Amino acid sequence: MKYVIGVDLGTSAVKILLVNQNGEVCNEVSKSYPLIIEKSGYSEQNPEEWVEKTKAGLAELIAQFDGDVNDIEGISFSGQMHGLVLLDENNQVLRNAILWNDTRTTKQCQEIYDVVGKQRLLEVTKNPALEGFTLPKILWVKKEEPELFARAGVFMLPKDYLRYRIAGNIHMDYSDAAGTLLLNVAKREWSNEMLELFGLSTEICPPLVESHALVGNVTSEFAQATGLSEATKVFAGGADNACGAIGSGILSEGKTLCSIGTSGVVLSYEERNDLDFHGKVHYFNHGEENAYYTMGVTLAAGYSLSWFKDTFAKEEAFDQFLEGVDEVPAGSGGLLFTPYIVGERTPHADPIIRGSFIGVDASHERKHFARAVLEGITFSLNESIEIFRSSGKTIDSIISIGGGAKNETWLQMQADIFNAKIEKLTSEQGPGMGAAMLAAYGCGWFSSLKECAKSFIQTSKTYNSIPENVEAYKQLFIIYQQVYAQTKKLNEQLSQFRK
The missing domain is CATH 3.30.420.40 (ATPase, nucleotide binding domain)
Known part of the structure; x- marks a missing residue:
């Protein structure tokens, strides 16, 4: 071997x-x-x-x-x-x-x-x-x-x-x-x-x-x-x-990756070098020859969740902390979270904006807040997906990796908010696997990175969107998109009090 x-x-x-x-x-x-x-x-x-x-x-x-x-x-x-x-x-x-x-x-x-x-x-x-x-x-x-x-x-x-x-x-x-x-x-x-x-x-x-x-x-x-x-x-x-894309099989037109770590990335394969996204998303050369990828970034994706857990339930494991979120319907009972806790990158390159909980009600329990955080992170990532779609890209299948692929409820939420099929990989090694695949291709084991991906990467489970949740999230996403503009000035005024 x-x-x-x-x-x-x-x-x-x-x-x-x-x-x-x-x-x-x-x-x-x-x-x-x-x-x-x-x-x-x-x-x-x-x-x-x-x-x-x-x-x-x-x-x-x-x-x-x-x-x-x-x-x-x-x-x-x-x-x-x-x-x-x-x-x-x-x-x-x-x-x-x-x-x-x-x-x-x-x-x-x-x-x-x-x-x-x-x-x-x-x-x-x-x-x-x-x-x-x-x-x-x-x-x-x-x-x-x-x-x-x-x-x-x-x-x-x-x-x-x-x-x-x-x-x-x-x-x-x-x-x-x-x-x-x-x-x-x-x-x-x-x-x-x-x-x-x-x-x-x-x-x-x-x-x-x-x-x-x-x-x-x-x-x-x-x-x-x-x-x-x-x-x-x-x-x-x-x-x-680029290596994370290779290691997840993002090697042909329409292939899209959602990676939720400390930050969150939505990355889509591009064959062309002449698309114009007006600087709203990053546009880089791929690790595959003569190919490109576009990428939107949520600065505090998984970090928003870990911050919330560590602030209110430091001793609990994530699985324990997220118990009950599957019982809360889409929309978290009218509670909305924006994950701008360290500023934002896409579509708002703004170091001063900060996060918000909007619509806090006396009936809300911790599980509502936890679900709202998951939804807010996913809404932020959806802004990048909508930028891609508005340029004419078809995105109907997304590979999800990172922390967002470790929770069944969150994977279903991604399918519903993104209105796309979500694929979870059998073995997820991200950039390290991409680097190994470049070596395997370089050594001549395969005729192309695509051939290598067919051998190295398999899907373990697929999540399809639920129509009634898709409709609810479409309405909520419109509200979510208003929060940035309506809190921008408030956050600028509050910035002098931050230490």
């Missing part, structure tokens, strides 16, 4: 999967590492932590492997998007990595709009200027740490730096480059226009490759430290959302 390894470099931990030719996960290891938060709004990590924890995780995986290490043919990567890793001319790290959830770059985002113009930025990069993206971080370092920036030779994204340390070569794949605001997404090349406008050299950008591209072999040093074979092939990998 042959094997591949998928490495998912997340924000809080690296997750490593050993996958065989049947798509079965034979072992998995996770190693956590800390965030560095020096000031409010700052979020950094030491890239060396990624390397050391991955090294330790791989060594543990290999130590537990009872086969021939030479049968592990390939390794590939999924990684947190947008993070800035700056290297000097000798490829040494210049400073801590600035992560995707760092929000210090508001001024730089405005600078990008002032210099490029909002419309031109969308034409070139397909995305608005948001604090999380990479170019604003580069401009921040250039302004605030000019002596350090003068020594910069190349920038990388987190998983690309990890892969460089494993294989010794510097590259970036298209799916991760799409989140930098420096890539011409449609043309699949670094934008000379963007680089010139901000006085950046083309040399600072790594060579671009496909996600399944072979970029080297495991170095002798890394092989010695982990037990891997030097013959193990190293493939480029992709952005976490």
Whole structure:
């Protein structure tokens, strides 16, 4: 039996999967590492932590492997998007990595709009200027740490730096480059226009490759430290959302994914590079060659539920906490929740807006509030689905993964609110499986990622919408959409009292 390894470099931990030719996960290891938060709004990590924890995780995986290490043919990567890793001319790290959830770059985002113009930025990069993206971080370092920036030779994204340390070569794949605001997404090349406008050299950008591209072999040093074979092939990998799409089989037109973790993502496959969503959703290169995906984000999806549980029932398990929500009819007895507890991303890119419970009644019990939270999260995700549908996309089947796929009532709720068939996967490994599939395809096990998905991914259960619930939720969704506009000014006034 042959094997591949998928490495998912997340924000809080690296997750490593050993996958065989049947798509079965034979072992998995996770190693956590800390965030560095020096000031409010700052979020950094030491890239060396990624390397050391991955090294330790791989060594543990290999130590537990009872086969021939030479049968592990390939390794590939999924990684947190947008993070800035700056290297000097000798490829040494210049400073801590600035992560995707760092929000210090508001001024730089405005600078990008002032210099490029909002419309031109969308034409070139397909995305608005948001604090999380990479170019604003580069401009921040250039302004605030000019002596350090003068020594910069190349920038990388987190998983690309990890892969460089494993294989010794510097590259970036298209799916991760799409989140930098420096890539011409449609043309699949670094934008000379963007680089010139901000006085950046083309040399600072790594060579671009496909996600399944072979970029080297495991170095002798890394092989010695982990037990891997030097013959193990190293493939480029992709952005976490692109790999999550691959690992869920989102590989053809109309295929759509709903992933509910701390944040929530609705992601849809796109064949074309010329659709115009007016910047309302993200538009990135896929990990599959010559394909794209659009994506809407709810900032506090699962986080809204965990916040509510931890605030009012900290000691209870989620299953216990959600008991009784299936007894509450659609609409939670006239109680509505908006999940804006840390601001919002899609369709309202607003860091100041905050959440609301609307319609609290003396008859409401805890189960009504819990169901309202689930419904509010799902309404927020439905805003992204409606943006896709309004552009002409047909979305009638959605694969649900993450926390939202662990509760039967919530899965049925998604079917009813989205008015679509919801599919739950037999084995859900998300981005790590996508990385493993890129390695499997790169090793030649399959003729395409689609063929790989047919073998590796199966549906365990399907949820169909209930017509009377669909009608009730259509009416409620109209009310939900009014809450943002009607609470925006109130939240701006309240913001001065937040500590």
